[in-house]
């Protein structure tokens with residue numbers, strides 16, 4: 288089984304779509320069966336850490352670390368995370384960062400290799416017009432009810448990020464569940480929002496202001512993706 292673009296994906300057409308607003312979505316981006324296997328594998332086998340912002344600092348804790356806290360301390364932590372979020376600051380979601388030498392499941396590693404394959408990087412160069420892209424950073428993400436990522440852009444001078452991507456891997460996400468990729472104008476006025484459609488690859492210029500909206504308590508599945516940035520700096 289090889290992870291590659293679905294044969295129906297036409298890179299020249301995607302490049303045309305991307306050009307007008309520096310963002311687009313490729314539907315049915317992988318073979319459906321492979322996407323389904325990857326989704327199950329992530330759901331069942333990937334060990335996630337919980338990423339959040341506390342007092343302006345980026346934190347990451349394992350499930351065990353968080354749940355050994357006495358209930359009162361856990362409540363207090365959540366109160367502080369949501370307190371920051373009420374001012375438009377921070378995030379709270381599950382994360383599994385990938386790198387060339389990090390252990391992961393064999394399928395997730397294959398997905399990481401696909402994202403970094405020369406043919407994939409070439410396709411993204413054609414789509415975005417950035418000739419200097421050399422690598423894709425990646426993390427698997429999991430949003431449960433109560434998770435969110437507040438408004439931000441993805442510009443990062445050291446990493447030289449060029450194009451943000453999200454490979455959406457939750458079968459049958461209901462748009463009323465939240466977890467939408469919400470775009471904003473530079474002044475914060477909301478624009479449109481994209482649902483995390485299964486087996487779609489979202490691509491957008493890192494200057495676009497965006498957020499992942501709060502996942503509703505009644506969301507029946509975790510929102511699973513592989514996400515990161517095509518960048519000019521090697522990994």
Ligand SMILES: O=C(O)CCC(=O)C(=O)O
Pocket residue numbers: 428436441453467468497498499512514
């Ligand atoms: O998961 C998404 O749809 C977007 C994630 C994102 O914006 C980020 O990780 O910076």
Ligand SMILES: [Fe+2]
Pocket residue numbers: 439440441451497
């Ligand atoms: Fe982002």
